[in-house]
Amino acid sequence: MTTTSTATSPIDAPNESASALGDVLCDIRDLHHRYGDNVAVDGIDLSVRAGEIVVVLGKNGSGKTTLFRVLSTLLPIQRGSVTIDGLNIAEHVDAVRSRIGIIFQSPSLDIKLTVDENLRCQGALYGLSGRELSKRCDALLEQFSLTDRRRDLCQTLSGGLKRRVELAKGLLHRPRVMLLDEPSTGLDPGARLSLWDALQQLANDGVAVLLTTHLMEEAAKANRVILLDQGKKIADDAPSRLRADLGGGVLTIVPDDLADAKAILKRELNLETQIVGETLRMPCDAPEIVAKVSETLGDAVQSISIGRPNLEDVFVARTGKQFQ
Numbered sequence: 405m406t407t408t409s410t411a412t413s414p415i416d417a418p419n420e421s422a423s424a425l426g427d428v429l430c431d432i433r434d435l436h437h438r439y440g441d442n443v444a445v446d447g448i449d450l451s452v453r454a455g456e457i458v459v460v461l462g463k464n465g466s467g468k469t470t471l472f473r474v475l476s477t478l479l480p481i482q483r484g485s486v487t488i489d490g491l492n493i494a495e496h497v498d499a500v501r502s503r504i505g506i507i508f509q510s511p512s513l514d515i516k517l518t519v520d521e522n523l524r525c526q527g528a529l530y531g532l533s534g535r536e537l538s539k540r541c542d543a544l545l546e547q548f549s550l551t552d553r554r555r556d557l558c559q560t561l562s563g564g565l566k567r568r569v570e571l572a573k574g575l576l577h578r579p580r581v582m583l584l585d586e587p588s589t590g591l592d593p594g595a596r597l598s599l600w601d602a603l604q605q606l607a608n609d610g611v612a613v614l615l616t617t618h619l620m621e622e623a624a625k626a627n628r629v630i631l632l633d634q635g636k637k638i639a640d641d642a643p644s645r646l647r648a649d650l651g652g653g654v655l656t657i658v659p660d661d662l663a664d665a666k667a668i669l670k671r672e673l674n675l676e677t678q679i680v681g682e683t684l685r686m687p688c689d690a691p692e693i694v695a696k697v698s699e700t701l702g703d704a705v706q707s708i709s710i711g712r713p714n715l716e717d718v719f720v721a722r723t724g725k726q727f728q
């Protein structure tokens with residue numbers, strides 16, 4: 405069993421400063437969407453600026469995909485408004501589509517075509533042709549380190565490489581706003597890192613990037629995190645500020661049996677812990693509690709630590725529910 409009382413820092417956000425950011429490119433006001441009686445998006449306000457990476461984080465069914473489908477003009481606006489690059493998406497569908505790049509959860513590549521052919525088909529859909537299209541394909545293949553794979557069939561690529569081709573496809577027409585629904589799905593940690601390098605590069609080039617993820621450590625890299633719960637926005641801030649708002653530290657216990665340990669800690673030490681994944685967690689600023697918990701649980705615990713709150717703690721604190 406390991407016990408620690410030092411504060412640990414999750415991945416720090418690369419850039420949480422608003423000063424480097426540009427104009428608002430995506431502006432959502434009081435957006436609602438329902439399927440029959442089922443309210444999927446419930447009065448969301450949200451803006452994303454040029455150069456900003458904003459992550460929408462929420463449990464299954466919290467409304468992330470519905471939000472993305474409205475933003476990408478695939479679902480109509482029922483109530484509220486959205487502007488993309490200053491254009492109301494209900495009134496300027498074609499112009500808006502030319503300004504957004506979209507990557508959905510389900511892969512969109514034609515795996516029987518080569519990397520090059522996939523890009524060229526996409527370019528043709530957006531009215532690009534001839535030298536302009538060739539130059540654009542060359543530049544994106546270079547940007548995503550795909551030049552040496554351009555003649556390979558997509559079915560021969562790894563999941564990470566396929567995602568890079570999808571990103572290149574989504575960027576062919578130089579969108580000002582990039583929408584990505586769970587872009588890390590199916591990627592190994594190395595491929596995720598290179599995806600994030602690519603997103604950071606996009607943001608550096610002045611694109612507004614809005615994506616969903618269910619991975620907390622990934623959300624911690626964004627400039628801003630939006631927490632959704634049952635279609636409502638329950639938090640919107642830089643990840644470090646969201647964590648700091650909780651104040652102090654968090655006690656994390658990894659016991660052999662979650663329910664047993666929770667009951668023992670309540671009975672013996674009057675501690676109110678919450679089950680989060682495979683751990684028991686609770687706000688805690690008193691390092692001496694580590695020794696007490698260790699003594700109380702004895703051999704029935706694998707590790708006890710006090711660290712800084714993470715985004716999962718923020719979600720639990722704001723909703724009273726577990727994230728997963």
Ligand SMILES: Nc1ncnc2c1ncn2[C@@H]1O[C@H](COP(=O)(O)OP(=O)(O)OP(=O)(O)O)[C@@H](O)[C@H]1O
Binds near residue numbers: 444465467
């Ligand atoms: N086409 C549909 N018809 C009816 N209800 C739907 C439809 N699509 C989604 N819903 C419901 O709307 C709510 C939000 O779903 P949505 O898919 O937007 O959430 P999500 O956060 O993207 O979930 P996940 O993480 O599982 O993809 C859920 O209650 C879902 O069951």
